[in-house]
Amino acid sequence: MTAPGAADTRWALEARGLGRKYRRGWALRDCTFRIPAGRICGLVGPNGAGKSTLLNLATRLVEPSAGELRIFGTPADSPAALPRYAYLAQDKPMFKRFTVAESLRLGQELNPGWDQAAAERIVRAGRIPMDARIGTLSGGQRTRVAFALAFGKRPELLLLDEPMADLDPVARDELSSLLMSEAVERGTTVLMSSHMLSELEHMCDYLLVLADGRVRMAGETDELVPMHTLVTGVATDQGLPAELATHTVIESRTAGRQFTAMVRTEGPLTGDWQLAEPSMEEVLLAYLRNPEAPALLSPAAAPGHQEEYAV
Numbered sequence: 001m002t003a004p005g006a007a008d009t010r011w012a013l014e015a016r017g018l019g020r021k022y023r024r025g026w027a028l029r030d031c032t033f034r035i036p037a038g039r040i041c042g043l044v045g046p047n048g049a050g051k052s053t054l055l056n057l058a059t060r061l062v063e064p065s066a067g068e069l070r071i072f073g074t075p076a077d078s079p080a081a082l083p084r085y086a087y088l089a090q091d092k093p094m095f096k097r098f099t100v101a102e103s104l105r106l107g108q109e110l111n112p113g114w115d116q117a118a119a120e121r122i123v124r125a126g127r128i129p130m131d132a133r134i135g136t137l138s139g140g141q142r143t144r145v146a147f148a149l150a151f152g153k154r155p156e157l158l159l160l161d162e163p164m165a166d167l168d169p170v171a172r173d174e175l176s177s178l179l180m181s182e183a184v185e186r187g188t189t190v191l192m193s194s195h196m197l198s199e200l201e202h203m204c205d206y207l208l209v210l211a212d213g214r215v216r217m218a219g220e221t222d223e224l225v226p227m228h229t230l231v232t233g234v235a236t237d238q239g240l241p242a243e244l245a246t247h248t249v250i251e252s253r254t255a256g257r258q259f260t261a262m263v264r265t266e267g268p269l270t271g272d273w274q275l276a277e278p279s280m281e282e283v284l285l286a287y288l289r290n291p292e293a294p295a296l297l298s299p300a301a302a303p304g305h306q307e308e309y310a311v
């Protein structure tokens with residue numbers, strides 16, 4: 001339990017009614033969720049879902065239009081939240097005229113807990129010369145230096161916006177292993193947006209899915225994925241089979257004589273079906289293709305839920 005008035009550090013991120021409105025409309029609306037400390041959380045959603053907006057709200061690059069966001073129990077707009085996270089933005093802004101060594105030195109000067117050895121290790125593993133200017137590096141090399149700057153800060157929370165997009169397969173594999181070992185060894189929480197679902201399946205133990213600026217799914221992958229069943233059977237002409245009507249059908253398709261559905265089962269399924277447990281990627285794809293499917297938040301992911309949560 002947390003003492004009254006003390007920041008509740010069990011939750012790396014906690015949003016209540018969070019929203020951001022632009023002139024064209026809401027980029028993020030009425031978002032309520034929480035991410036426990038120490039998790040590697042995949043932030044998933046179609047283009048324009050609000051993923052970057054959420055990360056920009058966490059890092060104070062944009063102000064919320066509604067609601068609140070807390071980082072380890074501290075309001076995201078409080079100076080006390082600032083040293084606790086590092087952010088790797090999609091465009092990875094860095095000083096182009098600085099050399100790699102100068103960029104790391106700046107990281108060292110700005111961050112009291114700076115780990116120079118860790119930052120240098122990441123740069124050297126990519127065989128990037130320390131005297132190369134940032135502006136002369138390839139997109140992937142720049143990403144690696146940005147990773148080094150983020151890791152060097154030794155943050156408790158790493159916020160990554162599509163971090164692997166421009167890395168080659170070997171670098172991607174290496175940096176995702178680094179990310180996972182970092183998270184395990186230091187208990188770092190990672191929130192990482194990505195469109196690469198198979199990669200997320202490999203790395204993440206927590207999910208936050210957005211669509212049209214709203215939360216569609218949030219919680220432990222181990223809890224969320226097994227709530228779904230992939231149902232296959234013979235198609236009939238009557239549309240959705242009556243046996244499925246009491247369950248939540250996220251998606252259904254008919255191909256020739258075969259009927260397939262992704263179903264959130266609300267009890268035993270009757271009927272002549274082949275049942276299989278879907279992969280995380282299959283569940284995510286079903287939700288991404290059907291943004292109007294009923295939202296699913298595990299009890300732990302919903303702030304205000306009374307249940308105690310082991311972290």
Ligand SMILES: Nc1ncnc2c1ncn2[C@@H]1O[C@H](COP(=O)(O)OP(=O)(O)OP(=O)(O)O)[C@@H](O)[C@H]1O
Pocket residue numbers: 022023024026027028045046047048049050051052053054
């Ligand atoms: N500065 C801005 N001004 C106006 N609208 C904006 C601004 N930033 C984002 N939006 C809008 O908010 C919505 C969410 O955008 P956001 O960049 O957060 O989506 P995303 O999920 O990160 O998308 P992607 O996967 O394409 O990176 C979009 O409709 C976008 O056009």
